[in-house]
Amino acid sequence: MTHPYRPIHSPILQPELHRPWYRCREYTPSRRLESHVASFWTMDFQPVPEHQWHRIIPDGCVDIVVDLLSPSSRKAAYVVGLATQSEVLHFSEARSIFGIRIYSESARDILKFPLSAFMKHHVFLEEVWGLEGLYWVEEILTAKTTSDIIEIVEHKLCQMLNDSGMPTPSLVYQSMQYMYLYKGNLSVTNLADKVNFSERHIRRTFDREFGLSPKEMLGIVRFQSILQEFYRGDYSSLTDLALKYGYYDQSHFANTFTRYYGLPLKRLTKKG
Known part of the structure; x- marks a missing residue:
C-alpha cells in the first residue's frame, strides 16, 4: 500500500549544491515496504579544498544510518531519532553512508523500542538488535553494490515486520x-x-x-x-x-x- 506522505530533503530542493565529490541519492523501497519505509538514501563525499556541508531537516521519520567506511562494524550503524530543527553537517573526511528512512508510526515495529528512546542521542544498532544487528551490519559492509545493500536491507526489514511483537499503539x-x-x-x-x-x-x-x-x-x-x-x-x-x-x-x-x-x-x- 502506497504511503500518503513522502518527505523531501535539501539535496532535492537545492540541486545546485551537487558536486562531483558530493552525491546524494534516494531509492524507493519495494511494494512490500513502501507503507513502512519512506526511502533508502545514500550520501557520498570525497575531500576537496572547497567547503562542503550537508543539511538535515525534520521529516517526521527515524533513520538507521550505516557508515560504509567504518573500520568497525560495531560502530558502523546507529539509529537517529526524530529531528525537530535543522542541522548542518560539515565534512572534511571521505564519507559513504547508506540510510533507511522509516515512518514514525512503523518504527516501533522495526526497532522494537518507542522512538522516545532515540531522541537525545544516536544509539548504535547493536544496542537495539544485539548480535543479530551486528551480523546484519557486517553483511551490509561486505556488499559490493548499492543494489546488493538494498536487497539485504529489505530482506531484514520484512523479517522484522513479520516477527514484530511490539506494534505501534x-x-x-x-x-x-x-x-x-x-x-x-x-x-x-x-x-x-x-x-x-x-x-x-x-x-x-x-x-x-x-x-x-x-x-x-x-x-x-x-x-x-x-x-x-x-x-x-x-x-x-x-x-x-x-x-x-x-x-x-x-x-x-x-x-x-x-x-x-x-x-x-x-x-x-x-x-x-
Whole structure:
C-alpha cells in the first residue's frame, strides 16, 4: 500500500549544491515496504579544498544510518531519532553512508523500542538488535553494490515486520494517518475530536512513544507538505502558500520555516 506522505530533503530542493565529490541519492523501497519505509538514501563525499556541508531537516521519520567506511562494524550503524530543527553537517573526511528512512508510526515495529528512546542521542544498532544487528551490519559492509545493500536491507526489514511483537499503539497510528490526510494543517483539538481521545491523553501518548508533542509532529508534517508544493511549483506566491497552510501571520510562517529548514524560503525561490 502506497504511503500518503513522502518527505523531501535539501539535496532535492537545492540541486545546485551537487558536486562531483558530493552525491546524494534516494531509492524507493519495494511494494512490500513502501507503507513502512519512506526511502533508502545514500550520501557520498570525497575531500576537496572547497567547503562542503550537508543539511538535515525534520521529516517526521527515524533513520538507521550505516557508515560504509567504518573500520568497525560495531560502530558502523546507529539509529537517529526524530529531528525537530535543522542541522548542518560539515565534512572534511571521505564519507559513504547508506540510510533507511522509516515512518514514525512503523518504527516501533522495526526497532522494537518507542522512538522516545532515540531522541537525545544516536544509539548504535547493536544496542537495539544485539548480535543479530551486528551480523546484519557486517553483511551490509561486505556488499559490493548499492543494489546488493538494498536487497539485504529489505530482506531484514520484512523479517522484522513479520516477527514484530511490539506494534505501534493504535492511537498513534490513527493520529498519524489524520496528520498525513490533512497535511499537518490541523489543530491538536481537531485531532482529538477525530480520534475520540482527550488532548491530554494524546499528548501523553505522543510524549511516551515519540518523545515530542502532537503539535510538534503536526508542525513537521505541515512543513514537509509545504516543501512538496514548493518543489512541484503548485503555488502562485509564498503568501498564498502560507495562507493555504494556515499561516495568517507572515512573520510566524517565516520563523517556522527558518527553524525547520535553516534558511528563509525566499532563498530557495524566485517567486515572491
